[in-house]
Amino acid sequence: MTTLTDRYPTRLTEPAPHLPRHDPVVWGDPSGGPLGPYEAVNYADRGHHHTPHPLFRPHEVDAFRQEAARLAADPALRADERTVVEETAQEVRSVFEVHRISPLFARLTADPRLADVARQLLGSEVYVHQSRVNYKPGFTGGPFYWHSDFETWHAEDGMPRPRALSVSVALTENFPYNGSLMVIPGSHRTFVPCVGRTPPGHHRTSLRTHAPTVGMPDEDAVRALAGQAGGIDQFTGEPGGATFFDANCMHGSNGNITPYPRANVFIVYNSVDNTLREPYAAPEPRPPHIAARDFTPVGEVR
Numbered sequence: 001m002t003t004l005t006d007r008y009p010t011r012l013t014e015p016a017p018h019l020p021r022h023d024p025v026v027w028g029d030p031s032g033g034p035l036g037p038y039e040a041v042n043y044a045d046r047g048h049h050h051t052p053h054p055l056f057r058p059h060e061v062d063a064f065r066q067e068a069a070r071l072a073a074d075p076a077l078r079a080d081e082r083t084v085v086e087e088t089a090q091e092v093r094s095v096f097e098v099h100r101i102s103p104l105f106a107r108l109t110a111d112p113r114l115a116d117v118a119r120q121l122l123g124s125e126v127y128v129h130q131s132r133v134n135y136k137p138g139f140t141g142g143p144f145y146w147h148s149d150f151e152t153w154h155a156e157d158g159m160p161r162p163r164a165l166s167v168s169v170a171l172t173e174n175f176p177y178n179g180s181l182m183v184i185p186g187s188h189r190t191f192v193p194c195v196g197r198t199p200p201g202h203h204r205t206s207l208r209t210h211a212p213t214v215g216m217p218d219e220d221a222v223r224a225l226a227g228q229a230g231g232i233d234q235f236t237g238e239p240g241g242a243t244f245f246d247a248n249c250m251h252g253s254n255g256n257i258t259p260y261p262r263a264n265v266f267i268v269y270n271s272v273d274n275t276l277r278e279p280y281a282a283p284e285p286r287p288p289h290i291a292a293r294d295f296t297p298v299g300e301v302r
Contacts, residue, residue, distance in 0.1 A: 071102065
């Protein structure tokens with residue numbers, strides 16, 4: 001395997017300065033895909049694109065929601081390592097690799113309404129690095145603390161560059177008060193190195209914990225990024241809407257103490273020119289249900 005210089009060092013023994021992003025945000029033609037030039041430029045500037053209207057029709061969302069409920073209720077799947085259960089409430093928090101265990105979600109990952117946007121922004125064919133359903137049931141749904149996904153994907157999965165993006169498809173109404181996604185705009189242009197070595201088997205605890213101690217930025221870093229941005233963007237709207245955001249965006253969400261559940265399908269597309277290597281800052285790679293090592297482009301069959 002060709003050695004690649006680590007341009008985004010993290011999981012350090014002591015704090016280090018923030019690093020400017022060394023890579024493009026939009027790799028493809030801003031006018032060569034589903035997004036118009038203004039939308040692509042805005043994505044490059046703010047790090048995200050939120051669809052103004054639902055991408056998916058009500059009957060499609062109903063099917064996704066029923067499938068998500070079926071997966072969460074499956075006792076065999078609950079006992080599987082692909083399912084993450086809340087530490088305290090014992091509610092299902094996430095089910096991973098849903099594009100492998102559900103034909104419906106497999107078709108969703110290949111849907112051109114999502115995949116073509118990923119191809120445009122990443123400038124190449126793409127594959128699914130990760131897929132999951134996130135659940136935030138009413139009253140008990142836990143928060144996701146501020147973090148950059150790329151920091152984890154780089155450190156623990158061996159993703160070389162932030163040439164990847166996530167898309168969150170809403171299965172329920174997203175209100176300002178039921179734990180909807182928050183992003184610090186412009187944060188994708190700054191890489192925040194984190195302090196703390198990655199322990200063996202870190203994924204077994206980090207995915208269950210609301211605020212893991214490894215791979216998380218400190219409060220001063222979040223405060224500085226939010227100050228530079230002049231605020232935080234929060235994404236609300238109808239079921240069927242989609243939010244695309246860059247791999248290095250600093251993002252998170254509050255817990256849900258309201259009666260209104262929140263659920264979403266979360267898909268990570270990575271460029272086929274940015275495939276995983278050995279982890280940059282972990283003793284072993286995470287398992288393939290969390291970080292796929294099958295790099296077959298979306299829409300192709302191996």
